[in-house]
Amino acid sequence: MTAEPAIAVTGLVKRFGERTVVDQVSIEVARGEIVGFLGPNGSGKTTTIRMMCGLLTPDEGEGRVLGHDILHDQRAIKREVGYMTQRFSFYEDLTIEENLQFVAGVFDLPREAVASTLVDLGLTSRKGQLAGSLSGGWKQRLALAACIMHRPKLLMLDEPTAGVDPKARREFWDEIHQRAAEGLTVLVSTHYMDEAERCHRINYISYGKLITQGTVAEVVRDAGLTTMVLEGPRIAEAQRMLRSMHGVEQVAPYGNSLHVIGRDGPAVRKAAQTAAEATQSKLLEAETSLEDVFIQLMGASQDNMQ
Numbered sequence: 614m615t616a617e618p619a620i621a622v623t624g625l626v627k628r629f630g631e632r633t634v635v636d637q638v639s640i641e642v643a644r645g646e647i648v649g650f651l652g653p654n655g656s657g658k659t660t661t662i663r664m665m666c667g668l669l670t671p672d673e674g675e676g677r678v679l680g681h682d683i684l685h686d687q688r689a690i691k692r693e694v695g696y697m698t699q700r701f702s703f704y705e706d707l708t709i710e711e712n713l714q715f716v717a718g719v720f721d722l723p724r725e726a727v728a729s730t731l732v733d734l735g736l737t738s739r740k741g742q743l744a745g746s747l748s749g750g751w752k753q754r755l756a757l758a759a760c761i762m763h764r765p766k767l768l769m770l771d772e773p774t775a776g777v778d779p780k781a782r783r784e785f786w787d788e789i790h791q792r793a794a795e796g797l798t799v800l801v802s803t804h805y806m807d808e809a810e811r812c813h814r815i816n817y818i819s820y821g822k823l824i825t826q827g828t829v830a831e832v833v834r835d836a837g838l839t840t841m842v843l844e845g846p847r848i849a850e851a852q853r854m855l856r857s858m859h860g861v862e863q864v865a866p867y868g869n870s871l872h873v874i875g876r877d878g879p880a881v882r883k884a885a886q887t888a889a890e891a892t893q894s895k896l897l898e899a900e901t902s903l904e905d906v907f908i909q910l911m912g913a914s915q916d917n918m919q
């Protein structure tokens with residue numbers, strides 16, 4: 614028998630007034646999986662997360678989170694989920710330890726929970742430091758400590774690393790992977806491509822609609838894009854030429870090279886070759902990056918809105 618998924622929701626809809634901000638979103642997440650949630654600002658990620666956490670009731674749709682019905686067992690879901698909001702906050706004039714003691718009180722946890730969480734997240738040596746004086750990376754570690762202290766089975770992280778430096782982000786992700794290996798399920802929203810690539814699977818949402826889902830490799834493959842790369846001293850000239858050429862949907866400079874992208878492979882190759890010859894640039898075919906795919910998806914969904 615296979616274990617019930619940590620998240621299995623179908624057809625979620627949420628309207629605020631006349632606006633449908635989440636439109637028929639279905640997501641399944643297996644236990645122990647790390648799943649990314651991506652999409653432009655305002656596309657409905659936070660609203661979807663809140664419906665799955667038991668904080669918002671969907672207008673339509675149904676499903677189960679950790680085996681509990683999202684429409685009727687919201688209290689049970691809230692007890693078993695750790696939710697790290699986008700702008701997590703704590704008492705800046707309390708120490709790390711005092712902040713965690715406060716959270717322990719809210720969840721009615723024994724005092725030992727604070728000590729073990731401090732050890733668990735490597736916060737013991739800083740436990741007496743005021744939360745307000747911590748750097749971004751340590752603040753985020755404290756926020757993670759606060760949302761896993763009650764030992765949730767599922768973590769919902771809403772842009773947990775926004776504004777945190779790359780080293781702290783790497784450490785944060787190492788921590789998340791370690792916990793997933795121990796059985797914790799994680800759903801994480803992010804705007805960072807490197808973070809998306811650290812997820813087992815990703816979901817991409819735009820204007821409230823789920824546009825694509827799968828492993829990074831599947832999402833890249835399903836986009837069906839061809840990427841050609843031009844290199845040389847005259848790529849600015851090549852860029853101007855390529856913008857109006859048939860089949861070219863994206864032209865993006867990366868340092869000394871130029872990425873030329875489109876869905877019509879033969880047309881993209883032909884355009885890139887013409888521009889490469891005209892500007893004596895070196896030409897090669899490259900793998901399409903996840904970022905290129907997302908830019909394409911954003912453009913496509915904007916077109917759908919017109």
Ligand SMILES: Nc1ncnc2c1ncn2[C@@H]1O[C@H](COP(=O)(O)OP(=O)(O)OP(=O)(O)O)[C@@H](O)[C@H]1O
Nearest residue numbers: 629630634652653654655656657658659660661699
């Ligand atoms: N309580 C609310 N009342 C009215 N509109 C809301 C409410 N909550 C969210 N919205 C709107 O719903 C849309 C989706 O917002 P949401 O925060 O879910 O997007 P998001 O994908 O998480 O965005 P971001 O990446 O910027 O965090 C936005 O246009 C937002 O303004």
